[in-house]
Amino acid sequence: MKIACLQTEPKRSIKEALDEAxxxxxxxxxxxxxxxxxxxxxxxxxxxxxxxxxxxxxxNKHLFLQELRNFCKKNxxxxxxxxxxxxxxxxxxxxxxxxxxxNGEVVSKYxxxxxxxxxxxxxxxxxxxxxxxxxxxxxxxxxYCKIGLSICYDIRFPNLYxxxxxxxxxxxxxxxxxxxxxxxxxxxxLNRARAIENVAFVVSPCAAGKIPGGGESxxxxxxxxxxxxxxxxxxxxxxxxxxxxxxxxxxxxxNQLPSLKHDKKFIIKEF
Numbered sequence: 001m002k003i004a005c006l007q008t009e010p011k012r013s014i015k016e017a018l019d020e021a022x023x024x025x026x027x028x029x030x031x032x033x034x035x036x037x038x039x040x041x042x043x044x045x046x047x048x049x050x051x052x053x054x055x056x057x058x059x060n061k062h063l064f065l066q067e068l069r070n071f072c073k074k075n076x077x078x079x080x081x082x083x084x085x086x087x088x089x090x091x092x093x094x095x096x097x098x099x100x101x102x103n104g105e106v107v108s109k110y111x112x113x114x115x116x117x118x119x120x121x122x123x124x125x126x127x128x129x130x131x132x133x134x135x136x137x138x139x140x141x142x143x144y145c146k147i148g149l150s151i152c153y154d155i156r157f158p159n160l161y162x163x164x165x166x167x168x169x170x171x172x173x174x175x176x177x178x179x180x181x182x183x184x185x186x187x188x189x190l191n192r193a194r195a196i197e198n199v200a201f202v203v204s205p206c207a208a209g210k211i212p213g214g215g216e217s218x219x220x221x222x223x224x225x226x227x228x229x230x231x232x233x234x235x236x237x238x239x240x241x242x243x244x245x246x247x248x249x250x251x252x253x254x255n256q257l258p259s260l261k262h263d264k265k266f267i268i269k270e271f
Contacts, residue, residue, distance in 0.1 A: 001034055001035060001144040001145065001244065001245055001246075001247060002031070002032060002033050002034050002035070002242065002243070002244045003033060003034065003035045003036075003037060003203060003223065003242065003243065003244075003245060004028035004031070004033040004035070004036050004037065004240050004241065004242040005037045005203065005204070005205035005206075005221035005222075005223060005232070005234060005240060005241050005242075006021060006024040006025060006028065006036060006037065006038050006039070006042075006205060006221075006240050007024075007039070007205065007206065007207070007208050007219055007221045007234040007235075007237075007238055007239050007240060007241070008020045008021055008024060008038065008039055008042050008207055008208075008238065009207065009208060009209040009210075009238045010041065010044075010045045010046075010177065010207050010209055010210065010211040010212060010217055011044050011045070011212070012044060012045075012046045012055070012212040012213075013044055013055055014043055014044045014055045014057065014062070014063050014064050014084075015063065016044065017042060017043050017044040017045075017055075017064060018043070018063060018064050018067055018068075020238075021038060021042055021043075021064070021068065022067065022071060024238075024239070024240050025068075025071055025075075025079075027240060028240050028242060029075050029077060031242050033077065033242055034077060034078060034144065035077065035078040035079070035080075035142075035144065036077060036078070036079040036080070037079075037080045037082065037173060037175065037203050037205045038079070038080065038081050038082040038175060038205055039082040039083075039175045039176060039177055039205045039206050039207040039217075039221070040082045040083045040095070040112075040151050040152045040175045040176045040177040040206075040207065041054055041082070041083055041084070041085070041095070041177050041207065042064075042081060042082050042083065042084065042175070042207070043055070043062070043064035043065075043081070043083070043084030043085065044064075044084070044085070045085075045177060045207075045211055045212070046211065046212040046213040047125075047211055047212075047213040047214045047215050048213055048214060049124075049213065049214035049215070050124045050125060050126055050214075051126055051129055051130050052125070052127055052130055052131065053130060053213070054084075054085035054093070054095075055085065056084075056085035056086060056087040056093045057085075057086070057087055058086070058087050059086050059096075062084060062086065064081070064084050065081065065084060065098060065106075068081055068098075068100060069100055069104035069105070069106070070104060071104075072100045072101070072102060072103070072104040073102070073103055073104030074104075076102045077102055078099075078100065078101055078102050078142060078143070078144070079099075079100045080097065080098075080099050080100075080147075080149075080173055080175065081097060081098040081099075081100065082097060082151065082173075082175025082176070082205055083095045083096055083097050083112065083151050083175060084096060084098070085131075088132070092132045093130065093131055093132065094111045094112070094131065094132050094133075094134065095111065095112040095127075095131050095151060096109055096110065096111050096112075096134075097109065097110040097111075097112075097138075097149050097151060097173075097175065099140050099142070099147070099149070101142070101143075102143075107140055107142070108138055108140040108149070109138070110134065110136075110137075110138040110149035110150070110151070111132075111133070111134025111135075111136070112131070112133065112134055112150075112151040112152070112153070112154065113133055113134050113135060113136075113137075113150075113154055113157075113160065114133070114153045114154050114156070114157055115127040115128035115131060115133050115153065116152065116153040118182075120181055120182060121181060123179070123181050125179070125215070127153075137149075137160055137163060137164060139164055139167050139168065139169055144247060145170045145171050145247040146168045146169050146170050146171070147169060147170075147171045147172070147173055148161065148164030148165065148167075148169030148171070148172045148173065148200075149164075149173055150164075150172065150173065150174050151174070151175055151176070152174070152175065152176035152177060152178060154174070155174050155176070155190045155191065155194060155204075156190065158193075158194065158197060161194050161197065161198050161200075162197065162198060162260070162263075164198070165197075165198035165199070165200055165260055166260050169198070169200055170200055170201065170247050170250040171200060171201045171202075171203060171245075171247065172194060172195070172198060172200050172201070172202050172203070173203050173204070174191065174194070174202060174203070174204040175204065175205050175206070176204060176205070176206040176207070176217075177206065177207040177211070177217045178206050178217060178218045179215060179216065179217065179218060180216040180217065180218045182218075183206075183217075183218025183219075183220065184218065187206070187218055187220055187222075188220070188222070188230070191204050191222050191224055192224060192228045192230070193228075195224040195225065195226060195227075195228045196226075196227070196228035197259075198260065199226045199250065199253045199254045199257060199259065199260065200226055200250060201223070201224065201225060201226060201245055201247065201250065202222065202223070202224040203222075203223055203224075204221060204222045204223075204224075205221045205234075206218060206219055206220060206221045206222075206234070207219070208220075208221075208234070208236055208237060208238055209237075209238065218236075219234055219235060219236045219237065220233055220234055220235060220236065221233070221234030221241055222234070223241065223243055223245070225245070225249070226249060226250050226253045226254075227253065231243050231245070
């Protein structure tokens with residue numbers, strides 16, 4: 001399974017974001033990649049410094065989704081659209097991932113569960129004020145492996161990943177637009193921890209660069225093996241990383257270190 005993480009730059013409009021994604025996707029396809037992974041808000045993102053205001057559209061009209069479906073069908077490649085902003089019938093917006101097969105069909109969707117509401121060193125973000133959260137974990141069987149879906153801030157909630165892994169996820173996807181402030185402190189260690197805890201590959205495409213209106217994404221898209229070793233790191237600039245992964249080693253490591261079967265129930269005593 002040859003995969004690519006596309007490290008896109010944040011764009012203000014859907015059209016700008018689409019041009020960016022298709023350019024990098026074409027470069028990846030030239031390297032005979034089977035599976036593309038794009039970052040969170042790869043369909044466009046902007047902010048006013050504190051609130052995210054991503055360009056959005058109804059799912060059946062969304063240009064980014066339509067054109068990525070066409071790309072997958074034309075090039076016979078699978079793709080995880082890390083997330084795009086989808087407008088619901090009630091005009092609320094969700095931060096939604098789409099997994100597309102090599103026929104351009106939508107195989108699954110995932111709405112980000114955990115909203116990025118933080119105050120760190122004077123930097124504030126309140127995603128929940130403009131985005132509705134989801135409430136369902138998603139595990140997808142593809143031609144290559146079982147993939148557990150998540151988005152960005154979800155990475156700080158390990159129970160989600162443990163449930164996905166115990167249900168059979170061999171690859172965990174964590175598309176992100178991680179902020180530079182928290183990324184410098186926590187991005188690498190959190191991704192490695194999720195791989196180690198769950199004995200799974202972690203594929204984390206992350207946007208890189210300034211967000212229109214305020215903020216900055218960290219970059220450093222990561223591909224990590226089930227032993228927690230970083231196979232590829234995308235660095236700070238726009239581009240892509242590719243590698244081939246052998247998903248069969250997940251079973252080998254899980255047989256050697258069957259920690260996913262060793263959970264125990266316990267209580268907490270206060271003194």
